[in-house]
Amino acid sequence: MKITKEEVEYVAHLARLEFHAGETEKFTSQLNGILLYMEMLNQIDTTGVEPMTHAIAQKNAFRDDVVGESLMNEAALANAPDGRGDFFRVPKVIE
Amino acid sequence: MELNELTIHELQKKLRAGDTSSTEIVQAVFKRIEAVEPRINAYITLMKDVALADALKADEAVKKGDIRALTGIPIALKDIFCTKGFRTTCGSRILENFIPPYDATIVEKLRQAGAIFTGKTNMDEFAMGSSTETSFFGTTKNPWDLNRIPGGSSGGSAAAVAADECIASLGSDTGGSIRQPAALCGVVGMKPTYGRVSRFGLIAFASSLDQIGPFTKDVEDCAILMNGIAGYDPKESTSIPQDVPDYRSFLSRGIDGWTVGIPKEYFIEGIDAEVSEAVQKAIKCVEGLGAKTMEISLPHTKYCLAVYYIIAPAEASSNLARYDGVKYGYRSPDGQDLLDMYKKSRSEGFGAEVKRRIMLGTYALSSGYYDAYYKKASQVRALIKRDFDDAFKTCDIILTPTTPTPAFNVGEKTGDPLQMYLSDILTISTNLAGIPGISVPCGFTKGGLPVGVQFLAGHLEEGKLLQIAAAYEKNANLEKRRPNL
Amino acid sequence: MEYEPVIGLEVHAHLLTNAKIFCRCSTKFGAAPNSHTCPICLGMPGVLPVLNKKVVEYAVKMGLATNCRINDRSVFARKNYFYPDLPKGYQISQYAEPLAEHGRIEIETGDGKKIIGITRIHMEEDAGKLLHDERNPSSYVDLNRTGIPLIEIVSEPDMRSAEEAAAYLKRLHEILVYLEICDGNMEEGSFRCDANVSLRPKGRAAFGIRAELKNMNSFRNVQRAVEYEIERQRHVLDGGGKVIQETRLWDDGQGVTLSMRGKEEAHDYRYFPDPDLVPVEIGKDWIAEIEKTQPELPQEKRERFIREYQISSYDAGVLTASRALADYFEEAARQAGKPKIAANWIMGDILKFLNEDKRSVKDCPILPADLAALIRLIDDGTISGKMAKEIIDVMYKTGKKPGAVIEEKGMVQITDESALAKTITGIIEANPAQVEQYRSGKEKVFGFFVGQVMKATQGKANPKLINDLLKKMLSGS
DSSP: OOSOHHHHHHHHHHTTOOOOHHHHHHHHHHHHHHHHHHGGGGGSOOTTOOOOOSSSOOOOOEEOSOOOOOOOHHHHHTTOTTEETTEEEEEOOOO | OOGGGSOHHHHHHHHHHTSSOHHHHHHHHHHHHHHHHHHHOOEEEEOHHHHHHHHHHHHHHHHTTOOOTTTTOEEEEETTBOBTTBOOOTTOGGGTTOOOSSOOHHHHHHHHTTOEEEEEEOOSGGGOOSSSTTOTTOOOOBTTBTTBOOOSSSHHHHHHHHTTSSSEEEEEESSSTTHHHHHHHTSEEEEOOTTTBOOTTBOOSSTTTOEEEEEESSHHHHHHHHHHHBSOOTTOTTOOOOOOOOGGGGTTSOOTTOEEEEEGGGSOTTSOHHHHHHHHHHHHHHHHTTOEEEEEOOTTGGGHHHHHHHHHHHHHHHHGGGOSSSSSSOOOTTOSSHHHHHHHHHHHHSOHHHHHHHHHHHHHHSTTTTIIIIIHHHHHHHHHHHHHHHHHHHOSEEEEESOSSSOOBTTSSTTOHHHHHHTTTTTHHHHHHTOOEEEEEEEEOTTSOEEEEEEEOSTTOHHHHHHHHHHHHHHSOOOOOOOOO | OOEEEEEEEEEEEEOOOSBOSSSSOBOOTTOSTTOSOOTTTTTOTTOOOOEEHHHHHHHHHHHHHTTOEEOSEEOEEEEEOOOTTOTTSEEEEEOSSOSEEEEEEEEEETTEEEEEEEEEEEEEEOOOEEEEOSSSSEEEEEOTTTTOEEEEEEEOSOBOSHHHHHHHHHHHHHHHHHTTSOOOOTTTTSEEEEEEEEEEETTOOSOOOOEEEEEEOSHHHHHHHHHHHHHHHHHHHHTTOOOOOEEEEEETTTTEEEEOTTSSOOOOOOOEEOTTSOOEEOOHHHHHHHHHTOOOOHHHHHHHHHHHHOOOHHHHHHHTSSHHHHHHHHHHHHHHSOHHHHHHHIIIIIHHHHHHHTOOGGGOSSOHHHHHHHHHHHHTTSSOHHHHHHHHHHHHHHOOOHHHHHHHHTOOOBOOHHHHHHHHHHHHHHOHHHHHHHHTTOGGGHHHHHHHHHHHHTTOBOHHHHHHHHHHHHTTO
8 A cells, every 4th residue: 555544634634625435445546556656666766867847947037026007906806705895705714 | 611611721811812701700610519519518618799799800800901810710719728707617616607807828819810719618627637528517529429538638629620610729738638639539739849838827737747739620720820829928937038930931841851750669559550550651651751760769758657647746736726715716605614615615626536636746745755756756757858858869750649549438437547647648758848749630540530640849849840740741641531410 | 950042033024126026016015905916916827927036136135145155046936735815825935945045144142242143045925914803703815915025034043042032133134124125114014033942951962842933023022922932941841841842922912922732733835846937046147246236234334433433332333223324424424524423413413303203314304414514513613512402403393404594593603802802891891899809819700700791692602712711801911
């Protein structure tokens, strides 16, 4: 087993997802299959290989420090599931 | 022939000559849509009223002599491109009612070139899939066989072109999502060099792999659309600040004296015999055009799928964190508190494949696993790119099949994610290396399913791809067929 | 047991750019909620960040000012976590490859100077703000602050007392404000500080378990919170207990730090390089260009003032409290040619006026040239020091030049010897008895004559001249 049911539950929490009992088992087994397949990467010696994080190596893309137009407040909130006044409303953050 | 069956360059000639109007073209397209759409399901949202209004404006412009590269041409957009004021769903319940207050850069550019939009096409949810079966809005059917999938993730865009429900369309390609459905639907599809076409307004799946490209009925149309969408965009940090050539200028140059590399790792077990046969014929055809073919090796090919299915989900797990039910999109009505609202909204809003990839990516980045998965995959990615750099020192172009098999049946692979992932095995390396690739029709199976041949070139060599694709298309002498709908 | 506190600070400073770090929205404080937002800072689907170049320049300025090594290449990374004030579900920050590292600054402590190491300085975006509704179970999100550029300055755990922590923080604040890259406003949150505090038995090298303190919005609160936390941990350890690693919030009202335990979870931020942004590569040329724009830093300035103007260390400290004040002083000193006197006027009068009105020296109605002119008028005897006090008051209230005030009030000092001699002759004639007393050796009556002269001249006579003339004329010579 590459990944246990408990780990799946932990990862689901990190990703803010939840599964029914049956679903968790199915995901665990599918993820195990995929992760086993990934094992093949361990066959390659990558010592000293610089990780490639971009498809094309580029650098220094900037914008000037100039203020442009913002959205009108109504436009910013137009898609909000719960827009209240000028704000996005969310259930209380429990602290 | 009906107007909707013609190509961009054919329609442009007619428009210039005054033989037809944009309004007539748009009407023909929507007539076709109304006739076949219930069986194909290529579109999520249609934009008929706007398209007809825009056609009137295009006709006015033509009268004034203002004819641009795409004036009056009806084009379909994958529903992954943000369209200001028009719903953009990305094939997901979580964005079912999202209306962006901005246009993607390519949408602006196409509009600037005079294009008319017919609607937003169906796709795998967040472009995660190879069959359009993960869409929240139902599966798109392959116009050549309604029991089969059109490929994915840009299945709607490919099917819409194949079924003449638009003149051309735009899609996005993260691991083959343009080339694979183009092959399975018998149309031309190109994935340009990473950074050549702006990603601004393209809803992100895997940011370091995503690229936008056209679906067209022939290679010339592909060049026309590339002229319309390619170019530097200051709104994207990874956009390449380099001038774009006139892609049409490559179409009639021929390939005499070229070297075409045939990578042995791409002609392996699991390639369907009929696909193999059609591609062998394409190789012969290319040789007949004065090109020399040679076997080459891309030694890290077998690792591409594993690398891709770590990097793409890792980036996706982060890209999709913004769908949290706060600013836009679906919010579950049952959330008891903030944490519960997050979990319910995301679990109800995303489909199974998206959740699977978020899980995979979250795991690959999580504490203790980053080095073993994400970092390792990024290192092997560098080796895969090096394979291509080496190969292009010895050849101009690489030729492979686009897909291992022709279109498979609806439902055939939905139960086994790994089997589904394997259908991208011949297209994924291109995205990992950031190079351009094109799929061109190269024949049919006995059962009447289209087969595609894929050409790959080095960074920014889209011109070369169009050059060989045009030469091949002209000399392949393929039987002209249309799907029987 | 005797314990030694170990303190490290993490400071977040808003950079004074016009636009946000990755989009073109304004950074101005105090706008209507969600009015400084756009698809990019709202984290809408498909949008992309492009880095504001000024952010890099400002961050490099701070790196140079704190003696950091500016890395040739730095990379933005995504810090992934869910919170309603974080619209993308990740914060764009820097992680494995920050902009600047290995710096140090000097602070003054009770035992003299001390070096505090700077671990790193990196660029990142700020999050939005949450407002909590007391009456119903909702929170309200304002995303105006989202995307305002920040630098995070992380110190080495080099501080050993709350006083040192406060001194370090003040020094950082002063440098940022001097560089004009941060307004330093702690109440508005443009300069924020978290503190890591632990104790270890004196003489031991290994660190103890630390608590992270948050929610301190003034220098005083940082000092109080650290002091409290040191005492709290000492108490725990002395009682045989164990300090636990946790985040604690400073409660200003109660003057205590309170545990957030149970309310936060273990973090797993899943940092990885942001594929939407490209590496920042800062070549030598760019650094040299930025170096040219570096102002003299407060510490250097203080040392130079002491050396060049022969003023006390205390005075130099006061006069370099801000760049504007130091510039004011230098200009006035240069024009007046009397640095020490200029310093006295600024510290004694001008700062008093400004403080009373809560005014910045930049808005001072008395220009440095006007102050210098006033000093010269005293110097050449045109006015007395006493008159000058009156004049400067009017200058501050009206913004008038000293010459104009003197003219209006007819305040010119009498320096005409013959006119004054005439007045004195009159006084001597009118007071023969006192003259007799003086001449018989009762020198105390001299004061009486000075008073008489001042009265007759309405205080406008030059006191030195009065003295000289009186002495001469009373002695009868």
